[in-house]
Amino acid sequence: MAPLLPLLLALAGLAVAAAQPGQPFPPFPQQSTDASDAAALLAVFQRWGLRYGPTVNPGDPCGTRDWIESFAQNASVGCSCDGSPVCRITHLNVTGYWNLTEIPPELFNLTELVSLDLSNNNLSGAIPPEVANLSKLETWHFNNNQLSGPFPNESSPLRNLQSLWMFDNYIEGLFPDFIANFTNLTDLYA
Ligand SMILES: *[C@@H]1O[C@H](CO)[C@@H](O)[C@H](O)[C@H]1NC(C)=O
Ligand SMILES: *[C@@H]1O[C@H](CO)[C@@H](O)[C@H](O)[C@H]1NC(C)=O
Ligand SMILES: *[C@@H]1O[C@H](CO)[C@@H](O)[C@H](O)[C@H]1NC(C)=O
Ligand SMILES: *[C@@H]1O[C@H](CO)[C@@H](O)[C@H](O)[C@H]1NC(C)=O
Ligand SMILES: *[C@@H]1O[C@H](CO)[C@@H](O)[C@H](O)[C@H]1NC(C)=O
Ligand SMILES: *[C@@H]1O[C@H](CO)[C@@H](O)[C@H](O)[C@H]1NC(C)=O
Ligand SMILES: *[C@@H]1O[C@H](CO)[C@@H](O)[C@H](O)[C@H]1NC(C)=O
Ligand SMILES: *[C@@H]1O[C@H](CO)[C@@H](O)[C@H](O)[C@H]1NC(C)=O
Ligand SMILES: *[C@@H]1O[C@H](CO)[C@@H](O)[C@H](O)[C@H]1NC(C)=O
Numbered sequence: 001m002a003p004l005l006p007l008l009l010a011l012a013g014l015a016v017a018a019a020q021p022g023q024p025f026p027p028f029p030q031q032s033t034d035a036s037d038a039a040a041l042l043a044v045f046q047r048w049g050l051r052y053g054p055t056v057n058p059g060d061p062c063g064t065r066d067w068i069e070s071f072a073q074n075a076s077v078g079c080s081c082d083g084s085p086v087c088r089i090t091h092l093n094v095t096g097y098w099n100l101t102e103i104p105p106e107l108f109n110l111t112e113l114v115s116l117d118l119s120n121n122n123l124s125g126a127i128p129p130e131v132a133n134l135s136k137l138e139t140w141h142f143n144n145n146q147l148s149g150p151f152p153n154e155s156s157p158l159r160n161l162q163s164l165w166m167f168d169n170y171i172e173g174l175f176p177d178f179i180a181n182f183t184n185l186t187d188l189y190a
Helices: 004-018 035-047 070-074 105-109 129-133 177-181
Strands: 075-080 088-094 115-117 124-126 139-141 146-150 163-165 170-172 187-189
Touching (some): 035 088
Parallel strands (some): 115 139, 124 146, 139 163
Antiparallel strands (some): 075 088
């Protein structure tokens, strides 16, 4: 295995060097992000008007170590590769922009998410029922937005939740009964 790593680094270096700001990034020699995850993440960021920096390969965000521009400060992406050649996006953190108002539907295609932090973004409207897709979430923070309506009935698959922060929104009504079955939920700020 030893000679492989320098080779990959050299190839990645070539790809970075070839990239021009504002032009499509050339494909990496080895795709490591699940294609559906990569497409969904790109769509999410496009909807939010957040551009990837020139060193980010849109087809392989998990292979990126160097997120520049606004990302370094307020957004991060984490992946799990688990010894598999294909990495899945497991962590997404986009906080503190204050100018993001919609939850893009493509977000709910990131079905391997374990942690999602969308706090301090001015998101509005109801929490979409498609949140049911995110059944692996352990951490879900969306505090300090303008989300309204009930905590969705469709959230019952999210029984791995450990940390749920939803304060400073306009969520109304009681939690659905099934929340009593979220036995790992020890960090709830409603
Ligand atoms: C999201 O998933 C749906 C089907 O589950 C698919 O039709 C759609 O193309 C996906 N969107 C993106 C941006 O990956
Ligand atoms: C939000 O602000 C960031 C910079 O702070 C900008 O890059 C982005 O385009 C803005 N998004 C929207 C939807 O206005
Ligand atoms: C997301 O990033 C912000 C800013 O770096 C940080 O304060 C917060 O703890 C992160 N959230 C999670 C769930 O990691
Ligand atoms: C990033 O978040 C911090 C608070 O965590 C905020 O002060 C700052 O304005 C945000 N930056 C952008 C580009 O929105
Ligand atoms: C937050 O959204 C509201 C509309 O829902 C808008 O009036 C306000 O200007 C937004 N705040 C920022 C900082 O973009
Ligand atoms: C997300 O859930 C909706 C229904 O709630 C479903 O139609 C869609 O196919 C799901 N997407 C993925 C990627 O699982
Ligand atoms: C959620 O389900 C309960 C029980 O089935 C029902 O009484 C309530 O109206 C539902 N709420 C919504 C917003 O669908
Ligand atoms: C809760 O946490 C335990 C221990 O970390 C884990 O084994 C279990 O799968 C988690 N989920 C549920 C629904 O209990
Ligand atoms: C909680 O879980 C138990 C056992 O799986 C089930 O019988 C019960 O219907 C669940 N309660 C709710 C409100 O979902």
